Amino acid sequence: MPTTRTSDPGTDTLPRRDPGKKSSQGFLRRLNGSMSDPVLRILVVTTLISRVGRGVFLTVTVLYMTFVIGLSAGEAATVLGISSAVGVGTSYLGGRLADRLSARRLLFALMAFEGLALLCYPLAGDFISILIIASVVSAMGSASNATRMAIVARAFEGPARVDTRAILRTVTNLSIALGAAIAGVALLADSAAAYRIVMIGAGAVQLVGIIPVWNLPPRVDAPAPVLAAGVSDTDGRAHDGPPQRGRSPFRDRRYLFLTALSAVFGMQFGLAEVGVPLWVAHHTNAPTAVVSALLILNTVVVILFQIPLSRGTDDVQKSGKVVALAGVLMAGACIVYGLSAGVSVGTAIVLLLVAATAHAFAEVWSQAGTWGLSFEFANPLNPGAYQGMFAMGAGLGSMCAPFVVAGTALRFGLAGWAALAVMLLAAALGISAMARREARRAAEERPVDASTITALQG
Template sequence: MTPSTTPETGPNPVPPHAADGAEAAAETSPPEARDAPPRAGLVARLTASVADPVLRILVLATLVGRVGRGVFLTVTVLYFTLIVGLPAYEVAIVLAAASGVGVVASLAGGWLADRTSARRLLLLFTALEGVGLVGYAFAGDFVSALVVGMAVGGFGQAANATRMAIIARAFDGEARVHARAVLRTVTNLAIAAGGGIGAIALALGTGEAYRALLVFAGLAYLAGLVVLARLPRTVDAPGHPAAEPVLTATGSTDALATRRATRRALRAHSPWRDPRYLLLTLCSAIFGMQFGVGELAVPLWIAQDTAAPEVLVAAVLILNTIVVVCFQVPLSRGTHDLRRAGRVSAVAAWLMAAACLIYAAAAGLPSWFAIAVIVTAALAHAFAEVLSQAGGWGLSFELADPVRAGTYQGVFSMGYSVGAMAAPLVVASTTEALGVGGWGILATVFLASGLGTWAIARRAARTEAAPVSR
């Protein structure tokens, strides 16, 4: 892992008492040993990776709060269907509505993070999301479930956009991508733990167990507020770029004209006037549908179209989590560089296209062969996910205007919300409707969007490297 550095401590501070021992060891060690660079232990590397105080706060809050997210993801659908008694189509409406609200909320969260305290916004949105999760326990019909679902989806996406704005301001260059990778790794670990806790409700199968765990999920979010409250004020937005004061003929300031000029200056930094960033968001949104493929298309394909046992669905999810936890941080290293971000995005495109074709090849094979093929596809899929996230984070930070970091990150987060909302429809019209041919269509779509991201990064790197003519 790449350590986060601070001016006070550097990348790997050494305690004074350890320095004396190190000097003595250097005097008695052979020359080749003295020339070799020292290697930090595993604990030291893990500690150094969260040495930055802002990152440490975000990591601790994520560890606490995302356990609740894991519980929520495990029990919600079954709670609606088995306990509340909603038919499948009404559950689908609730989930789609939550995603739809999340699209707008992502924009709102990023926009507000440029205009008010991002710390307070994150605390507010996280608190409201936690209260919403508790509210699920009291949803007894379709209307109440819809209202609570939209609230949870909206406040959750607004909190995510605000968190991205905080990361964009609190870190620079590689440290930003590193922070995002560490947080994603921690998120996966916490969600996995929450999934294990959620299994308690599945095992007991009673309404009381489901409701108790939904309340626990909300309280976990609220507990994370204690840690988030320690975020420093430096993560808040700086003052807006103001235009020069407009003077009247008498030399006094025209306040109305000055405000209008300031608004024009702000609009000049808008992501909506940045076609390159909008195209990056579109490509990332399309590629982001790979999450829907893993959550919906793959389980249905395994259960309905292959001879592999259904328990393989759980094994594939566990395999994905292991790959993310082990490789997200190291494979994200260096993706603050535009060229590297483009290269990893291209590799992700080819891996995801290959994964789709390999998934398709599992149909009609003997059980043991189908298992091997699906596991191979799942590995390619998992590494495509890790690399696409790393490249997308680097580009979303480096190509954004730092003056409007929150608004830019809100637009980028909106893209993922749109992709998540569209994924079920895309899966239904491809793999579910067309079978093997549908997987071929998905392979083409992912390859085109991933290579589109690569092309954007490559052109941006060339523009950045071009000499300025005088």
């Protein structure tokens, strides 16, 4: 985990933590220690502020579309699906640009445009206007997320990368919990004015949160391309070939498979953002305000467990194991969600809480596992392009999720939830199989030292 900076001044990256060493620090102590690193300190501060708005929008967006604007469930799913499709392309673009431009300035600009677009949400009054606004928000948000992950990949190495993402995700969920609580006020008031007020406030907070980004240190920007021998660089030294920028992730089949399977399993976020709110509102006897409680429950689990359960997931073999466990939990959560229909109010609430708890732990373990694999499988010469590819896969999952959820769980009830359970479990087991294969390959390629050879000969 990054604490005091004792990095090599030549590389300016944090040292690798001993993978066998267990840390006993709690979240607050780890967060305090992280503040000694300027990159993580700035990312923590901007995340802490800006993600409050994300909590508001996660809670009220779908309900705002259906209850205030008057869209049908199908139209709301279409808006979210199309806007996610727009974000697919900008994910890779954001990562690719982060390998060639100033990542800090790029992140600042993208987050600024996203905040301005969020402020426009309360102005929407029909399908077309909400579609345009949602598409701009998705485009800017996806590109900024890929840029942020390129910064993490470049500024840290080894276990510090996963630690950094775990810390940032924990901070994100702290902010989302606050945003969800604010949004809960609008749900209780149940008026169009209340929805619009909290959405305007959320957009304003997003804009305030981008201010620290401008102070990111230059080391997060893309370095000059590595030159092969025989070609002269800016210092006049001779090199032999063209600049080397690393292999394209589109030509890396292993990374493509990882991205595709992670995208399928990533549809779990569509369940939380689209499926569960609409399921609660239209298919169960639970009160609509439960949606806010379920989101808060999710954030509490992430806050308490994301950091400790992420330890060691820079190891490929462990990453595969935790993703498989996440798949089993997610499949169980889907079944319990389906059982919450057609029962009493109290029973429905209990079942929803049980399902949401299993869902939250599945989310924590799947994120930790896929983070480690996305970093370890990537080419270090162009981390932005690889992280952009991975984010693009997540965008594809988000694009498909509303349609998949609407066509399964929301249409067929328990049978549809069972189909989702099978699909998500299969994706998780596929990722786990890839990790095991990669671990075996790495073990076979690992050189055998002299003492091992002597022992075998003896």
